[in-house]
Amino acid sequence: MDFDEYVAARGQALERFAYVLTGDAHRAQDLTQTALLKAYRHWRRVTAAEHPDAYVRRIVTRSYVDWRRRGSSREEPVDVVPDLPEEGASADPAERVAARDELRRALVTLSPKQRAVLVLRDYEGYDDAAIAATLDCAEASVRSHASRGLARLRAVLSEPTVPEELR
Amino acid sequence: MNDVEDLLPETLTAVGHDAPHIPGLAEVVRRRARRQRATGVAGLAAAVATAAVTASWARAGTGDDDLPAAARGCTSAVENAVLPAWARFGFSEPEPRASFVRGSLGRILAILGTALNSPPAPDQHNKVVWVASPDAPSDRSPLRITATLAGTGQVVRREVPNGPGPSIVDLPAPGCWHLDLAWGPHTDSLDLVYVPPR
Known part of the structure; x- marks a missing residue:
């Protein structure tokens, strides 16, 4: 598989992965392109890897964690996030969508490793061992970040919503 | 209540559906690779050339017209060298080389990914990584940038929300921009050259 074939097959999935990690369109594009640039320069090494796609995702994930560690994020944590709907409300598709939106806003409060672990686990379907290999840490550390x-x-x-006039 | 663990996979999938898509991604990456190769060589050459031209301009006492158009009025040179030890955090190499500009007071460094373009190139961001020196550490309050275009007095303001760190700094015109920088109680300044995209 050459570089073009790889990008044609996996590029869009990588863009989505980067966006789920960052939540920022510009940053996701930059992260994807930076990772693919590194892969392009070492393409022989990438294709020699047992799982080339996992290799590239490792570059994306580590670049993301490094970027967040360096102290800048264009995502601004929200001040107050309302409660999720009460039990039973999830049967209503509209309320489930609202719950997803609230959870999406809450994602910005995670540390970079917490978000990376949860994205790898719940978006990519990685197990603890694969996440540990991606982040170069112990499996116990993966479980701790997830928890x-x-x-x-x-x-x-679960924080209560504060009415506008009381803020 | 929906449990977070139950909602998380579908929430992340929904986020993924909103991801931006760049057509021709492989070609965009190849162009960036070509441009970075060119910038690596040309960046150093440009810095040397700018310094040389500035020096000869000063010796000859000639006018500003002798300077390259984009660098006219600029006093900070782009260095292409190993980063100072305090600016290496986050790099995998022990002695990373990069193109960077030092603040005039030495309190901050602007690491440049590639040439800075105005207007921004469609396939390349104006990425600037700001690193505060240990003598002027970031307290994560915003990095405030007041940029003045040399020769025009045009002023624009930008802000990096969490202080020195990675940022994308787009400015409205090519030329030499003088940046006054403030983060927490610290200040510094430097010049950055923006050129039209090729």
Whole structure:
């Protein structure tokens, strides 16, 4: 498989992956292109890897974590996120969409590793071992980031909504 | 209540559906690779040339017209060298080389990914990574940029929300821009040259 064939087959999926990680259109494009640029320069090494796609995703993921560590994010955490709908409301598709929107807003409160772990696990379907290999950390650390990330999301979503006039 | 763990996969999938798509991605990446190769060589040459032209211009006492048009009025040179030790955080290489501009007070560094374009090139962002020196550390308050275009007095303001770090800095015209920078209690300034995209 040459570089063009790879990008034709997997480019859009990579763009989506980068966007799910960053939540920012410009940053996602930049992350995708930067990762593909690195892969392009070392294409022989990429194709020699057992799973070339996983190799490129590792570049994207680590670049994302490095970027967040360096201290800048165009995402601004929301001040207050309302409760999710009450139990039973999920049967209503509109309310489920609203719940998803609220969860989406809460994602910006995650640390870079928490978000990377949850995206790899719940978007890419990676198991703990694959996530650990991608992030170059121990599986126990993966489980810890996942658990803390979920706890963080639950905490943010359980904060009460403050009426505008009381802020 | 819907549990977060139950909602998360479909939420992330919904986010993914909103992702931007660049047609011809492989060609965009190849163009960036070609441009970076050219910038690596040309960046150093341009810095040397600008310094040389500035020096000869100063010695000869000639007018501003002798300077390259885009660099006219600029005083900060682009260095293509190993980054100072304090600016290497986040790089995988032990001694990373990069194109960068130092603040006049040495409190901040602007690391440039490629040549800066105005208007922005459609397939390349004006990426600038700001690194504050340990003497002027970031407190994560915004980095405020006041940019003045040399020779015109045109002023624009930009802000990097969480302070020095990666940013995309688009400015409205090509030329030499003087940037006054402020983050927390610290300030510095430097010049950046923006050129029309090729």
